[in-house]
Amino acid sequence: MMKLALKQASEWADRLKPFKKLSIDVKKSVLSEYFLAFLLVDSAYKTAKEADLGIWLLPNGSFMHPDYFFGLPQATINMEGIKVKTQLHHNFVTNILGTVVWPFRKLQLDETERAALKTIMILKPSCSKRAVYCGQEGVPAGLYTTCMEELMNHCMMKNFKTGAERFGEILLLISSIRCGVKSLYNQTRVSDLFSFMRFDDSVRDVLLM
Secondary structure (H helix, E strand, C coil), X not given: CHHHXXXXXXXXXXXXXXXXXXXXXXXXXXXXXXXXXXXXXXXXXXXXXXXXXXXEECCCCCEECCCCCCCCCHHHCCHXXXXXXXXXXXXXXXXXXXXXXXXXXXXXXCHHHHHHHHHHHHHCCCCCCCCCCCCCCHHHHHHHHHHHHHHHHHHHHHCCCCHHHHHHHHHHHHHHHHHHHHHHHHHCCXXXXXXXXXXXXXXXXXXXX
């Protein structure tokens, strides 16, 4: 799942010339956060459209539930052995459902709004290399302005009276997604479901940037 998310995020970002021109190292630095955000956007969108509350659908067709043992036969459960792990899992999934999935469900984002979120986050990345687009600042700035204007127009066309408010709520999702990224990254250090050591080499290489 993580390898697929990295591949899809890389392909999406490479559609934008400013990103495509970056060095390999800078790209990896940007992708270390962006591909996790990309995964959260797609999974939250999918969950909000298709699933009942309480289940987080993942892009590869699997799902996660706050109950670590959800769906398992009672006889296979050894609670004493993994009390801490089950609590961390519960906290993680509950956090993602509450801070990312629930706002997606509330707003019922469409494809255009989902694409706008992905584009805005790659044009204004939050990563260790602050001057990501140094030397070509005008191009991403122009694309960012265009994307914001088109998103606002889209929201206003959906509902003229509440369009501006919707636009603001969509932008607020970015901070929630980035908080979700931190939570997901931390989970890779403690979870057997998102175990860092089980990731493909390409994924580990990016996450270590």
